[in-house]
Amino acid sequence: SDQKIAEVAIWQDSDLFSRAERAALALAEAMTVTPADISDDLFAELSAHYREEQIVELTATIALENYRARINRVFLIESESRYRPDA
16 A cells, blocks of 8 residues: 555554564564674564465575665666656
8 A cells, every 4th residue: 555655664663564564573673784684583473474486486586676776876877757646
């Protein structure tokens, strides 16, 4: 929903996200820092909500987006602002 998208940045304080979504968002945050550090507790939480194949796919998607973001930053490529909740 638009409201969920608006609250992604504050997902830890938002009541909108399920435990599975929170685990995925925690993985995304953990993979974004350098060095990436995925705790055993986080992996256990992911495993409680997702099959191994889903965790691999989620991890690959997060890694690809991190890759894109870092390249965009080097070349100062701005967002295309495709998300417009008021449109």
